[in-house]
Amino acid sequence: MAKSTFYHAGCPVCVNAEEELLRLIDKSEVDIIHLGESKDRMADAEKAGVKSVPALVTPTGNVLHINFGASLEDV
Numbered sequence: 491m492a493k494s495t496f497y498h499a500g501c502p503v504c505v506n507a508e509e510e511l512l513r514l515i516d517k518s519e520v521d522i523i524h525l526g527e528s529k530d531r532m533a534d535a536e537k538a539g540v541k542s543v544p545a546l547v548t549p550t551g552n553v554l555h556i557n558f559g560a561s562l563e564d565v
Contacts, residue, residue: 492549493519493520493521493549494515494519494520494521494546494547494548494549495520495521495523495534495538495546495547496508496511496520496521496522496523496544496545496546496547497523497525497531497535497540497543497544497545497546497547498522498523498524498525498543498544498545499524499525499526499543499544500524500526500527501543503544503557504543504544507544507556507557508522508544511546511556520546523535525543535547538551538553539551539553540553540555541553541555542555544556544557
């Protein structure tokens, strides 16, 4: 089964979104990517359609932008 991917930048908005997300989705079903620490994953996020973080990319490829923490350009 494909996993969701949660992209964030480590800001308070992102950390709060991650905590809330993990209350809803089992950690084994989502990859957590901190783009501030894993800059090499930025291209993956952009290719998936992520415009700002925090964002959740579902297994079907839908991008759910959660709140507004930072644009990818600012990360």
